[in-house]
Amino acid sequence: MTAVEVRDDERSAGQPEDEVQHGFIVELPEFSGPLDLLLSLIRDEQVDIYDIPIARIAEQFLARIHGMAIDDAADYLEMAARLLRIKAQMLLPRPEGMEAWEDPRAELVRRLLEYQQVREVVDVLERLGDDRRNRFARSYVQPQVEQIDRDDRPFAATLADLFAAVDRVLRQAKRPLVHDVIPRALDVDGAMKSIRAVMALRARARWGDIVSRDAEPWQILSVLLALLELAKSGELRIVQPKPFASMELSGDTVS
Amino acid sequence: MTPLARLLEAALFASARPIPSDTLSQLDPESTPAAVAAALDEIRERYDNEGHGVELVAVSDGWQILTRPEYTEAIERAQLAARPQRLSGAALETLAIVAYRQPIGRMEIEDIRGVGAGAILKSLQERGLVDVVGRGEGMGRPLLYGTTPLFLEHFALRHLGELPRADELTVALRPALPQAS
Numbered sequence: 001m002t003a004v005e006v007r008d009d010e011r012s013a014g015q016p017e018d019e020v021q022h023g024f025i026v027e028l029p030e031f032s033g034p035l036d037l038l039l040s041l042i043r044d045e046q047v048d049i050y051d052i053p054i055a056r057i058a059e060q061f062l063a064r065i066h067g068m069a070i071d072d073a074a075d076y077l078e079m080a081a082r083l084l085r086i087k088a089q090m091l092l093p094r095p096e097g098m099e100a101w102e103d104p105r106a107e108l109v110r111r112l113l114e115y116q117q118v119r120e121v122v123d124v125l126e127r128l129g130d131d132r133r134n135r136f137a138r139s140y141v142q143p144q145v146e147q148i149d150r151d152d153r154p155f156a157a158t159l160a161d162l163f164a165a166v167d168r169v170l171r172q173a174k175r176p177l178v179h180d181v182i183p184r185a186l187d188v189d190g191a192m193k194s195i196r197a198v199m200a201l202r203a204r205a206r207w208g209d210i211v212s213r214d215a216e217p218w219q220i221l222s223v224l225l226a227l228l229e230l231a232k233s234g235e236l237r238i239v240q241p242k243p244f245a246s247m248e249l250s251g252d253t254v255s
Numbered sequence: 256m257t258p259l260a261r262l263l264e265a266a267l268f269a270s271a272r273p274i275p276s277d278t279l280s281q282l283d284p285e286s287t288p289a290a291v292a293a294a295l296d297e298i299r300e301r302y303d304n305e306g307h308g309v310e311l312v313a314v315s316d317g318w319q320i321l322t323r324p325e326y327t328e329a330i331e332r333a334q335l336a337a338r339p340q341r342l343s344g345a346a347l348e349t350l351a352i353v354a355y356r357q358p359i360g361r362m363e364i365e366d367i368r369g370v371g372a373g374a375i376l377k378s379l380q381e382r383g384l385v386d387v388v389g390r391g392e393g394m395g396r397p398l399l400y401g402t403t404p405l406f407l408e409h410f411a412l413r414h415l416g417e418l419p420r421a422d423e424l425t426v427a428l429r430p431a432l433p434q435a436s
Contacts, residue, residue: 032343032344032345032348032368032370033345033348033368033369033370034369034370035368035369036344075369075370075371079369111367111369114367115367115368115369117421117424118348118351118352118367118368119348120419120424121351121354121355121418121419121424122344122347122348122351124418124419125347125350125351125354125410125418126347128410128411128412129341129342129347129409129410130341131324131411132408132409132410132411133338133339133341134324134327134338135312135321135322135323135324135327135411136321136322136327136330136336137271137272137319137320137321138268138269138270138271138320139271139336158386158387159386159387159388159389160380160386160387160398163387163390163398
């Protein structure tokens with residue numbers, strides 16, 4: 001246990017950059033998690049993984065994590081609690097003659113075996129990674145010329161970028177407003193007729209004289225187009241006496 | 256060396272990353288895949304038999320010229336190149352799980368490792384060794400992770416099949432079988 005403490009000190013003194021990189025992840029120098037510590041105890045104690053003396057291992061486990069900064073070791077504590085629960089379950093009297101007694105350690109053993117497989121793969125990866133680290137590839141420095149045609153490059157995004165973007169957009173999106181769009185044809189001819197009728201009665205007119213106040217947009221648009229049409233054909237003149245004044249319409253221009 | 260072998264050697268020398276086989280075939284439009292394979296063999300044999308400081312290595316569906324390990328220390332001492340940092344045990348565990356179980360979500364990884372994996376996944380993703388490959392069906396449609404071509408490069412693997420099969424791993428932890436401690 002003293003050894004664990006010493007190594008822990010070494011780590012915090014020697015590799016501060018490691019802590020910065022991994023944030024809140026606490027790693028005892030030799031253990032990458034509670035399962036790793038547990039496996040190491042099982043090996044050290046030379047016990048059969050299929051018949052773990054749970055009381056002894058739980059006690060050892062607690063002793064080992066005692067030296068750790070407890071606040072940061074939630075995962076280790078969870079495992080400690082699990083071990084103690086299994087220990088308690090083992091003490092319960094087994095129903096006699098019942099075949100279906102389930103060993104409370106079974107789930108733990110399954111996880112340990114699974115984790116042990118992972119550790120074996122880690123050994124393989126470590127060997128392969130070290131071998132590759134010991135060989136250098138050509139270190140090619142990207143020339144700056146590359147940046148010139150950057151705009152021509154196809155848009156590049158990873159699947160993760162896409163998912164993140166979709167999430168971001170969907171979070172902001174409001175419920176869609178559904179409109180029913182009813183098509184209404186403009187009645188330019190009808191508007192031309194009514195303008196002609198107004199102009200037949202008076203020499204001058206204003207916008208307000210030919211469009212009623214409660215006109216709907218399609219009527220206003222019809223009148224506007226009709227006005228422009230009449231002005232184009234010369235039947236009507238549109239004059240603005242001074243800036244910002246209302247337009248004046250006069251029908252007496254032709255002939 | 257044949258002209259094709261010389262062309263491939265030049266291309267391999269110029270590239271910092273492994274060159275995929277089909278890119279090598281495109282270098283000479285008239286070459287056949289068989290001719291390219293023969294030319295690569297020729298280069299490799301030359302490097303091996305004539306005592307070169309580099310060798311031709313097959314990595315991740317491609318080929319790459321790498322220095323031989325015996326010169327690493329001298330090169331590093333002269334500060335011409337530096338070995339990349341080693342991955343932590345936690346990072347290797349996470350990679351191992353992703354490599355064998357992909358596509359896999361964060362929760363599953365945490366179940367197997369018994370510790371949180373969020374920060375490590377993020378840093379592995381930043382290093383380009385794993386990436387999001389899809390979304391799971393479960394609650395909240397969790398992101399699923401898989402290994403990248405850079406993962407193969409990092410461990411000089413041609414494909415994931417070069418890792419030991421799950422049933423080849425020795426899982427027995429009985430005291431009868433002494434374990435390295």
